[in-house]
Amino acid sequence: MNIRTLLFLPLICGYILSPSDIYAGASKTKYLHIQNVESAGHIKAWLVEDHTIPVIALQFSFRDAGSKTNPADKQGLAQLASNTMDEGAGDIKSYDFQKTLTDQSITLRFNVSRDNFGGQVKTLSHNKDTAFELLKLALTKPRFDTEPVNRMRASNQSRLKSSLSNPKWLAARLQNDRIFEGHPYALNSGGTLSSLAQITPDDLRAFHKTLGKNQLVIGVAGDITADELKLLLDDVFGGMPDTEISTPDMFALQNMGKTYIYKQDIPQTIITISQKGVRHQDADYHAAKIMNFILGASGFGSRLMEEIREKRGLTYGIYSYFREYRETETLHISTSTVNEKTHDMIGLIHAEWDKMKDTPVSQKELQDAKSYLIGSLPLSLTSTDSIASILLSLQRNNLPIDYLDTRNAEIRKVTIKDIQNVANRVLNKNNFTTILVGNPPGFEKAEIIAQLPNVE
DSSP: OOOOOOOBTTSSSOBOOOGGGSBTTTBTTOOOOOEEEEOTTOOEEEEEEOOSSOEEEEEEEETTOSGGGSOGGGTTHHHHHHHHTTSOBTTBOHHHHHHHHHHTTOEEEEEEOSSOEEEEEEEEGGGHHHHHHHHHHHHHOBOOOHHHHHHHHHHHHHHHHHHTTOHHHHHHHHHHHHHTTTSGGGSOTTOOHHHHHHOOHHHHHHHHTTOOGGGEEEEEEESOOHHHHHHHHHHHHTTSOOOOOOOOOOOOOOSTTOEEEEEOOOSEEEEEEEEEOOOTTSTTHHHHHHHHIIIIITSTTSHHIIIIIITTOOOSOEEEEEEEOSSOEEEEEEEEEEGGGHHHHHHHHHHHHHHHHHSOOOHHHHHHHHHIIIIISOOOOOOHHHHHHHHHHHHHTTOOTTHHHHHHHHHHHOOHHHHHHHHHHHOOGGGOEEEEEEOOSSOTTSEEOOSOSSOO
């Protein structure tokens, strides 16, 4: 059977539909046949099989091993590790390692977020032995040779220097510094110019030793059976150590209700606004998603876009979106406008927050949002690696294996009253942390940021 998927925007990283996995297309309750696989060594993965296309995709994360684990003077350590773990392993040096990947059309790379360190492999079935042997070596015997470490360090430093001329990047950097003040999330996950310069191959080796197989979350899709996957899991990951796991504490956002300005001589002001968000496990999660879709997540047609761009022409775009971390959750607004209109823009955003709380959404708004979330705006038919990514995201967010099959019913249950209730519980303009990058007039009470944190 072919894996044919419809990917929807507003989930964890999308919703998947697999028509060939739907029960004859009649009862649209089963989207993917997901198997919960456990190896003899007790390594677990979620699997969706597809044997019509000779492709296998595997994605994994080491939970709570992301950049938040890096000390302040080694910011960027996890990022540099993710750049260099595929630059040679075992007896294979960087050039030969990368050449083998290219010659056999294997995708093998690592990635890092604030919470997690992970990676992915995508390979043709007939090259799977080579692909997974290289992954095993990269995970268990990375070389961290001086040349690739220096090369990737220089690349990260160059990227950072380039970012300093991007006002949107500056606003995001300042946002993280202020709302996460006092927490490792506030640090620069990509590193600072000085911290990157100090990271040595031995630092990378020490970081690598913190990765344990008991932290693993794994999603697999494609041309592999459950029995084959069990053997593969033990072969690739079984040689890794277990590490000590502690449950992270939840973190309350900082500097709520404050406005900050980082002055730049540019014609527009970049605006980022943050407040507390909603977690997937919240009983009102689906109501909150629908609320946010109507408010600002749907692009053209959203209330923010209609009032601020379409009616007043104050911006090219304005969006609101949720983010969920292991230790907190956020709701953001991102936009820009000419300096002189910044004060007006902030006032209009406040007004839309009040309107969502005070005035029930219309039946049409509710129905349009539900239709989109359930499946009216599929993006495209996607690949096995997209499915592996969804399986990984579901697990990282601690969602049940049948989540894709039950979410539509939960969305359909949401009422206009539910949306107004969650709006009144969640939306709070008085708790906005507002970052302005530009030269906007009329913000005499705002705190001026004179120096960028966690950059130099």
